[in-house]
Amino acid sequence: MNKIIEIRFHGRGGQGAWTATQLLAMSALEEGKYAQSFPSFGPERAGAPMMAFVRISNQPIKLHSDIYNPHSVVVLDPTLLSAVNVLDGMQSNGKLVVNSHESPSTLKNKLNLKDQQELWVVPASDIAIEILGRDITSTAMIGALVKATGYVSLDSVLKQVQKRFSGAIAEKNIILIKRSYEEAKKA
Amino acid sequence: MSKIVKQEMMGMNGDTACAYAVKQCNPEVVAAYPITPQTIIVEVFSEYVANGEVTTEFIPVESEHSAMSTSIGAAAAGARAYTASASQGLALMYEMLYIASGLRLPIVMTCVNRALSAPINIHGDHSDAMGARDSGWIQLYCENSQEAYDTVIQAWRIAEHKDVLLPVMVNIDGFILSHTLENVAVLPDDAVKKFIGEKKIPVVKKPSGELTPYVLHPDYPVSMGAIDLQDYYFEHKRQQAEAMKNALKVIKEVGEEYGELTGRRYGLIDAYMMDDAEIAIIVMGSTAGTAKYAADLMREKGVKAGVLRVRSFRPFPRDDIVKTLSKVKACAVLDRSISFGSYGGPLFTEIRSSFCYECEKPIIINYYYGLGGRDTPPNLLENVFSELKRIVETGKIGEEIRYLGLREDSIDSVNYKAELISFKDLNTGNIGGK
Numbered sequence: 186m187n188k189i190i191e192i193r194f195h196g197r198g199g200q201g202a203w204t205a206t207q208l209l210a211m212s213a214l215e216e217g218k219y220a221q222s223f224p225s226f227g228p229e230r231a232g233a234p235m236m237a238f239v240r241i242s243n244q245p246i247k248l249h250s251d252i253y254n255p256h257s258v259v260v261l262d263p264t265l266l267s268a269v270n271v272l273d274g275m276q277s278n279g280k281l282v283v284n285s286h287e288s289p290s291t292l293k294n295k296l297n298l299k300d301q302q303e304l305w306v307v308p309a310s311d312i313a314i315e316i317l318g319r320d321i322t323s324t325a326m327i328g329a330l331v332k333a334t335g336y337v338s339l340d341s342v343l344k345q346v347q348k349r350f351s352g353a354i355a356e357k358n359i360i361l362i363k364r365s366y367e368e369a370k371k372a
Numbered sequence: 373m374s375k376i377v378k379q380e381m382m383g384m385n386g387d388t389a390c391a392y393a394v395k396q397c398n399p400e401v402v403a404a405y406p407i408t409p410q411t412i413i414v415e416v417f418s419e420y421v422a423n424g425e426v427t428t429e430f431i432p433v434e435s436e437h438s439a440m441s442t443s444i445g446a447a448a449a450g451a452r453a454y455t456a457s458a459s460q461g462l463a464l465m466y467e468m469l470y471i472a473s474g475l476r477l478p479i480v481m482t483c484v485n486r487a488l489s490a491p492i493n494i495h496g497d498h499s500d501a502m503g504a505r506d507s508g509w510i511q512l513y514c515e516n517s518q519e520a521y522d523t524v525i526q527a528w529r530i531a532e533h534k535d536v537l538l539p540v541m542v543n544i545d546g547f548i549l550s551h552t553l554e555n556v557a558v559l560p561d562d563a564v565k566k567f568i569g570e571k572k573i574p575v576v577k578k579p580s581g582e583l584t585p586y587v588l589h590p591d592y593p594v595s596m597g598a599i600d601l602q603d604y605y606f607e608h609k610r611q612q613a614e615a616m617k618n619a620l621k622v623i624k625e626v627g628e629e630y631g632e633l634t635g636r637r638y639g640l641i642d643a644y645m646m647d648d649a650e651i652a653i654i655v656m657g658s659t660a661g662t663a664k665y666a667a668d669l670m671r672e673k674g675v676k677a678g679v680l681r682v683r684s685f686r687p688f689p690r691d692d693i694v695k696t697l698s699k700v701k702a703c704a705v706l707d708r709s710i711s712f713g714s715y716g717g718p719l720f721t722e723i724r725s726s727f728c729y730e731c732e733k734p735i736i737i738n739y740y741y742g743l744g745g746r747d748t749p750p751n752l753l754e755n756v757f758s759e760l761k762r763i764v765e766t767g768k769i770g771e772e773i774r775y776l777g778l779r780e781d782s783i784d785s786v787n788y789k790a791e792l793i794s795f796k797d798l799n800t801g802n803i804g805g806k
Contacts, residue, residue: 220383220555221552221553221554222552223551246554247661247665248750249552249658250662250747253749
């Protein structure tokens with residue numbers, strides 16, 4: 186049976202987690218793959234913890250149900266680490282990609298990862314504030330996820346950013362994603 | 373022979389896919405009122421209007437009752453009219469739904485299926501559309517966003533066919549389809565335009581024997597929906613029943629022709645792995661995809677599992693269903709709505725009665741599932757297949773009507789049986805309980 190990659194994004198309402206999943210899904214489409222992107226359906230409130238999901242496959246995706254055992258989990262906001270169990274249901278060899286300015290080893294000690302689970306860390310908020318002037322990490326975290334997993338190529342993501350945004354916003358996000366890709370480190 | 377048109381692969385959610393299809397169909401009138409989870413359709417379409425991408429007269433009405441009334445008026449004047457709604461919105465349209473079908477107006481509507489209040493719930497189930505199942509509308513249920521796009525385009529051809537002339541409701545599951553971005557292959561604008569063709573006006577015969585176009589036009593005065601009592605009302609209802617019957621053929625023909633154009637063929641049902649299936653799940657909407665996934669998993673284990681997706685619920689494709697299921701040993705019909713007090717869900721009762729006088733028939737059980745958006749993951753559907761396998765092996769059916777993915781554990785507040793007290797007890801504070 187052909188494999189379906191499942192990814193969960195944790196963010197807070199208004200941080201762009203759903204947008205991030207759409208960009209990622211569209212990047213997969215760009216490569217001729219099949220994808221789904223959907224939010225954790227519910228009345229959304231700004232600032233409240235929320236989730237958004239992505240499926241990627243080389244074949245059409247028949248599944249239309251929630252995601253319980255993601256291959257990767259992306260955390261847009263470091264304060265969520267103490268608010269929700271971001272590791273809930275993650276595959277035993279899954280990859281956790283976190284926005285944090287803590288060092289990968291320090292953060293790893295705080296988290297209860299299984300032996301085969303990987304932790305990737307990038308100070309996305311710091312980079313976003315430097316480049317965008319605002320703490321918006323949704324695009325940056327795609328860069329880090331791509332580095333950690335290679336689910337899609339960095340090129341495809343950048344192409345999608347160019348399609349979705351224009352002018353200075355597109356340019357800045359491209360720089361941001363590239364920087365985040367470079368600075369993401371495995372613990 | 374077939375010439376498949378080159379299509380563009382886009383990423384769209386079910387709502388956007390519907391709006392995009394409507395844009396390409398460019399109907400004369402769209403009248404709609406936003407309601408979750410249909411809102412995106414109205415938002416996206418009003419952007420098309422604002423951008424000048426369509427020539428549609430977009431009427432932001434004050435209620436769903438008005439949305440349907442406006443669509444009726446537009447269609448009666450010979451225009452193509454589209455609307456979209458969900459849940460309470462569809463419920464508010466209710467009396468006008470019958471006017472649309474009774475006047476034989478080929479309106480197209482997307483119903484983004486959502487639970488009905490109370491308790492309030494914005495998520496997907498089929499309660500809204502099932503409430504309108506006897507309203508004389510054709511009801512097609514889509515499995516994914518691709519089918520939502522494809523069906524909105526086909527709907528005009530079905531609705532406007534001279535042997536049909538009935539409104540069509542295109543159903544897509546709330547959130548599961550409406551808010552999920554997926555791959556959707558879209559046709560070029562001109563291919564859609566050519567496929568749906570020019571809007572034609574039916575010609576009817578007056579009691580005098582004279583022919584007249586059935587349209588509100590000053591040159592050909594007619595009354596529509598005039599009083600029709602014991603004398604002819606019954607005959608007119610019979611005509612509606614015949615039109616529904618004719619739609620069985622037309623839905624297939626249009627689905628085939630659409631397949632020639634796109635490579636995606638549609639019919640009344642969608643049989644997945646049914647050729648040699650011993651057990652089967654029968655289901656409508658997006659859960660069919662998950663059921664197919666679960667059937668694949670069962671097949672890997674050597675179990676001959678299949679899925680029969682009912683795409684057209686009205687008209688009900690009795691013959692196709694009987695033919696597809698006659699060799700099956702046991703099957704489970706999944707209903708995403710409850711007809712309270714009925715012996716089983718609406719899909720179940722209809723499928724079981726279809727087999728009444730058949731010699732070859734499967735054991736048929738019923739599951740209610742997914743009410744209020746309750747998730748139905750593959751493992752639950754695998755459990756259904758396993759249960760069917762057990763029934764085949766042991767011959768023991770057990771409960772015929774069951775619930776899937778429902779909490780059966782003891783929840784005090786749920787299991788508590790209400791006691792009655794008198795108003796006087798409110799004053800004394802004696803509300804029972806020890």
